[in-house]
Amino acid sequence: MNDMRFTERTVATDEVKIAAKGVQVYYGDTHAIKDVTIDIADKTVTAFIGPSGCGKSTFLRCINRMNDTIPSARVEGDIRIDGEDIYDKRVDPVQLRAKVGMVFQKPNPFPKSIYDNVSYGPKIHGLARNKAELDEIVETSLRRAALWDEVKDRLGAPGTGLSGGQQQRLCIARAVATSPEVLLMDEPCSALDPIATDQVENLIHELRERYSVVIVTHSMSQASRVSQRTAYFHLGEMVEYGDTGDIFTNPKDERTENYITGRIG
Numbered sequence: 263m264n265d266m267r268f269t270e271r272t273v274a275t276d277e278v279k280i281a282a283k284g285v286q287v288y289y290g291d292t293h294a295i296k297d298v299t300i301d302i303a304d305k306t307v308t309a310f311i312g313p314s315g316c317g318k319s320t321f322l323r324c325i326n327r328m329n330d331t332i333p334s335a336r337v338e339g340d341i342r343i344d345g346e347d348i349y350d351k352r353v354d355p356v357q358l359r360a361k362v363g364m365v366f367q368k369p370n371p372f373p374k375s376i377y378d379n380v381s382y383g384p385k386i387h388g389l390a391r392n393k394a395e396l397d398e399i400v401e402t403s404l405r406r407a408a409l410w411d412e413v414k415d416r417l418g419a420p421g422t423g424l425s426g427g428q429q430q431r432l433c434i435a436r437a438v439a440t441s442p443e444v445l446l447m448d449e450p451c452s453a454l455d456p457i458a459t460d461q462v463e464n465l466i467h468e469l470r471e472r473y474s475v476v477i478v479t480h481s482m483s484q485a486s487r488v489s490q491r492t493a494y495f496h497l498g499e500m501v502e503y504g505d506t507g508d509i510f511t512n513p514k515d516e517r518t519e520n521y522i523t524g525r526i527g
């Protein structure tokens with residue numbers, strides 16, 4: 263673990279963006295998330311780590327109600343973003359997902375042009391009054407995703423024709439185009455080569471200035487590089503949560519220690 267470069271130990275802000283209390287998730291009879299309570303800070307990168315199948319992705323998907331799309335999934339408990347109950351009946355999940363963007367493991371651009379990939383969300387959410395405003399959102403989003411310079415001369419080309427790393431940054435541009443406040447990333451670098459991974463990790467650093475970023479990662483070195491706070495999940499429970507440097511150098515729970523020292527995984 264010598265290569266770990268810890269990011270700043272303190273969080274940038276203590277302002278709570280996402281407050282989850284007593285969250286349980288069931289897939290039929292499988293109890294996948296067991297009574298998880300966590301406050302996630304604004305303008306901070308929070309990493310979810312833990313062995314395969316411990317529930318990291320399931321819990322991440324609770325934050326933008328993506329589990330609603332899985333018929334066997336049942337979510338209980340309370341999750342609030344800026345104090346608002348996101349499971350309230352009046353909340354439209356489509357609107358919620360514009361506010362809480364998501365980037366997946368495998369880059370999944372639409373089979374459309376680069377421009378259309380980014381403009382689709384703002385269009386359906388009515389965020390631009392005219393073409394000039396839409397152009398501006400597309401440019402700003404591509405700039406925020408550190409992709410603008412590479413694609414500005416071929417915005418009409420298919421998004422699927424970009425390299426894997428560029429496609430992932432396009433997906434990040436698509437996620438930021440709807441002016442989200444939270445970005446959820448589910449192993450966003452696992453399909454990328456080391457250079458593209460480095461670019462996306464650098465980007466995550468920048469994204470933190472504007473958003474609350476929550477990232478699921480299998481890579482402990484990645485968690486230590488990109489996050490300020492880390493939550494360790496084990497068999498559906500959130501066992502330990504704190505500043506990333508503390509979790510990696512001074513874990514309090516034996517299960518966390520066993521995982522980070524490679525005894526379980």
Ligand SMILES: Nc1ncnc2c1ncn2[C@@H]1O[C@H](COP(=O)(O)OP(=O)(O)OP(=O)(O)O)[C@@H](O)[C@H]1O
Pocket residue numbers: 289292294312313314315316317318319320321332334
């Ligand atoms: N769609 C689903 N239907 C039924 N069970 C599921 C579904 N998705 C996940 N599970 C189960 O819920 C538990 C948690 O899975 P989840 O994918 O959240 O874990 P994870 O920690 O993200 O795993 P990994 O690191 O392998 O991606 C596992 O037991 C898994 O089999």
